[in-house]
Each structure stands twice: as C-alpha cells, then as structure tokens.
Amino acid sequence: MSHLxxxxxxxxKNLDKEDIELIFRTASYFxxxxxxxxxxxxxxxxxxxxNVFFENSTRTKxxxxxxxxxxxxxxxxFTASGSSVKKGETLLDTVHNILAMxxxxxxxxxxxxxxxxxxxxxxxxxxxxxxDGTHEHPTQALLDTFSILDxxxxxxxxxxxxxxxxxxxxxxxxxxxxxxLLQAEVMVCGPPTLLPKHIGELGVxxxxxxxxxxxxxxxxxxxxxxxxxxxxxxxxxxxxxxxYFGVNKPLLDSLNKEILIMHPGPINRGxxxxxxxxxxxxxxxxxxxxxxxxxxxxxxxxxxxxx
Numbered sequence: 001m002s003h004l005x006x007x008x009x010x011x012x013k014n015l016d017k018e019d020i021e022l023i024f025r026t027a028s029y030f031x032x033x034x035x036x037x038x039x040x041x042x043x044x045x046x047x048x049x050x051n052v053f054f055e056n057s058t059r060t061k062x063x064x065x066x067x068x069x070x071x072x073x074x075x076x077x078f079t080a081s082g083s084s085v086k087k088g089e090t091l092l093d094t095v096h097n098i099l100a101m102x103x104x105x106x107x108x109x110x111x112x113x114x115x116x117x118x119x120x121x122x123x124x125x126x127x128x129x130x131x132d133g134t135h136e137h138p139t140q141a142l143l144d145t146f147s148i149l150d151x152x153x154x155x156x157x158x159x160x161x162x163x164x165x166x167x168x169x170x171x172x173x174x175x176x177x178x179x180x181l182l183q184a185e186v187m188v189c190g191p192p193t194l195l196p197k198h199i200g201e202l203g204v205x206x207x208x209x210x211x212x213x214x215x216x217x218x219x220x221x222x223x224x225x226x227x228x229x230x231x232x233x234x235x236x237x238x239x240x241x242x243x244y245f246g247v248n249k250p251l252l253d254s255l256n257k258e259i260l261i262m263h264p265g266p267i268n269r270g271x272x273x274x275x276x277x278x279x280x281x282x283x284x285x286x287x288x289x290x291x292x293x294x295x296x297x298x299x300x301x302x303x304x305x306x307x
Contacts, residue, residue, distance in 0.1 A: 004023075006019070011129060024149060030294040040071075041071060044301065048074040049103070051075065054079075057109055059289065060140070061109075063289070099125055105304065133170065140171050144178075147284055159219070161219070164189075164190050164224065164272050165225050169223050186203075242272070248276065249274065261273070261284070263278065265285070
C-alpha cells in the first residue's frame, strides 16, 4: 500500500495497521532527510497549511511548523488569543475565513473533543488533529510508537505502561489505540481517581502500584498531571503524588532490568519524574522530539497525496 485510506487524520481510531506502517516507513525516510546537511525537500511546495491552535502549545506547534517548512509548504499560523475568536467569532467562521485564503490543509488543536471531526464534515480542506480536548492526539501517539520501534526494532509483543493522569489525557487514549494495533501489551497505572472507570474495557491492564507496573513493562510512558483540565482535586497534593507515583532513578535502578522511559512533555520535573530519571540512559525523551518532526512530515506528505 502506498497511500493512506483516509483524507484526514482525526484520530488513531480512523487508521488501521497498514496505515500506521506506511506512516512509519515514510517517517524513516524523512528522518534520514533530517540528518542531511540540506534538510529541506520540495514535496509540498504548492501546498498551503494553516496551523490553527485554540489551545496553548509549544512543542506540537513548533514540531508541525518545522515539518511543514522542511517539506517546503507555505505556512499560516493562527492562535485564538488576540484573534476574532475573543470577539465571539465561531469555529466554523474562523476556519472559513482561513480557507478563503486558499488553504489546503488545517492542523488544529482545540479544547473541545470532536472539534476536528466537526470541521471535517463542513469544509473541504484536509484536517489534522493536533489534540482535541481529552479525546485524541494522534500524531503524539504515532511519534511515541515510532520511537519504540526506532529504538528497539519492534513494537509487537512489547509491554508498555502509560503512567499518570489517564483520565484527562488525549495522549493516553491515542497511545492505547496505536500500541494495540501494532500488537503491544498495554497497561495503565495511576491513582484510582485518575483512571477512567471503564478503562479495562479497552483491553488494557490496570495497576495502581508504580513499582509493580515498572517491573512488568519494557517501556514506561510517563504523563504529566494535567492540572488545567481538572475541575476538582483528584489527590491530596503534588508532593504526595510524586511520593507514590513519581519515577526516579533509585526506583529504576531497583528494577534489575533496563526499561525505556518516555514522556510526551512538558515535563513537570520533580512531580511525575525526577531530573535524574528524565536525563538518564533509560530516557528516549529527546529522541521523541526528533522523531516527532519526521512523523509529522510523513503525515503531511501522505495526506497531501490524497488531495
């Protein structure tokens, strides 16, 4: 297969195993391109892409923008703060105005779950979901899964634990879907208050003891506590969370085995992970950042081919 089966990237749920494998093969090629002296290639020279971010973002937005520019696309950046959204303009009006500028693709982050799906039903441009509410963050899951493949040579059969605020995390849901499509075993670990009530129905193992979770896994993907999405207190204090669920170097050293440590960022150092663990030989956090550009280049390139 040489093309994706979908016009948009709204979520991992809309992809199958062959789609993901195609994205990874293409990302491997672009990763090699990014290590050349001249890192720019011309495939999207006639394509205009709008980055429409209704929520704050640093890494995802920069990663997409760099991927777009490496592919020679024309890039428009839009942020809700300082825009007409603050004056009451609707999501659909905002995007229609952007499309009037002859935009081909829209990369969108929005605080409302389902916002990219709504847009995909109402406009002709290709939509890429850069995170919608607590629903999905597909490119993050793709780069996380690609990083496991790139580091270990395989995803199938790997034991991956996702640790932290599973309840509010779009990264967790997308990772579960992507890992299961590629035949990995998945566990979630966190305080009972931060685990969705029926999470086990997704076919994942559930653990509330961080030591047991790390002893089980080959890879640990550590999520931050998303205080901005929490409407109530889910645990007594950050200090107590760190004491019971924080990952640190002594804990990793006590496992008597090597595991990979991942984190989608931003890192709350000293809360979900300490600096000695985040910066240790176990960590592939910086590799995730590098792989993010290659994976997003692959997604943009393959979706542009569908137009």
